[in-house]
Amino acid sequence: MRRRHALKMIGLGGAAALLAQNERGEAGSVVPPTASRPEIKVGPVNLSMIEAIDAHTHERPFATASKSNATYAKGFADGALPPQPFLGRDALRDQLIPAFAQHWEQMPPQVGLRNYIGRTYGVEPTRENVDAVIARHRDPTDYYREKMDYERIAAVVLQSESTEPVRPKPLFPDDRFVWTFSIGPLLQPGWAKERGITDIEDYRRALLDVVATCANNGCRGIKLPIAYYRPISFKKVSREDADRALKVAFAAKPSGYIEGRAPVYDDDATTAALWAYEDYLLNALFIQAGKLNLNIVIHVCVALNTLLRADWNDPRGLYSTFTDPDIQRAGTRFVLIHSGYPYHHHVASFISQFPNVYTDLSYVSHHPGTLEEVLRVFLGLAPAEKIMHGSDFSGPEALAYSVDNQRRVLAKVLTDYRSHFGWTDRDCERMARAVLSGTARKVFGIAV
């Protein structure tokens, strides 16, 4: 299961997450004193002093930059090839890996991270120095705490890597995270078969039981990574049709698997059956999540990861979910993460239209140019109280670079509001506080 393993390691921003990991080194903490941090100002307001919350992070195994680079390059080469086995696949994959490795080194998150580490630690911004700075830190949990303190990151929202609905035990300090739970694996026929489920009602009950356990264990949101496998628009399906569809999917033989677990079928009728029973389960989930005060967190973004398709990430079909009377009655909150890029204009429309729809800037927060464009689009149309900072990464330095970048770009955009659009200092400060932490505090119920 080499492919499965490689892809499990990488989320949208997982590659960079891996890069900014460490191994145990010789020296202790090297985090510079807080006093040395630069001011990032909008008029009299210093954004460096405003606390941040990272609304979307992952935890990955710690590894050197070189090791993580190799892992992500393999994952992206895999993702760039069809999920079905074919003659010569391994040779072609091996041919693609060096190109992906080189490509990643030149991407904005890597350039930005090297420069952030360079200016923060007073070293030349090279890959070798990034490795050396990271390797100086002995204890991962201390490293997280030091960097979070340095960049005033009060807490992170961590997506659990487990399929068990329990609070994870990550390397993050225990008092500095809340968690969400990914439901991707639970929607696949394999999960249901392993549990002896034979009909759609049993399946619905089993799924909602897991969700209820999540809520009891303090979970703050259910993550839908399904744009990696299928479209994110959901039809209303009757129980009878869903049951028939489940039986079709159970009986069919997949021709391959995406991410090692999401089945792919060669005929359209079986694919339609898979998506139909999933739609039935997801509509039930959306209502239940609202009742349990769990956010529904949906991946919407096409970038970096070669598995991501523009057609499957198109969010326009979510309109019918947002206007569904049962879902509206349940009061379910939706968080469309990674800004929806390149559909951020559609996401801006949704967050301006629906009080229960939010977005975060995770992953794009490592790209100053794109972040500026996306922030202008969102703030141009919707309240800052609908927008959250996030990183989508996991390494301490990458989390820190992401929020440093967020503050700088936010300051640039808000300075235009102050200098040219007539916004008051108080308006600008309110918007900065909302994007950096206030919205996430409210949406994810963070008290720490």
Ligand SMILES: [Zn+2]
């Ligand atoms: Zn993610």
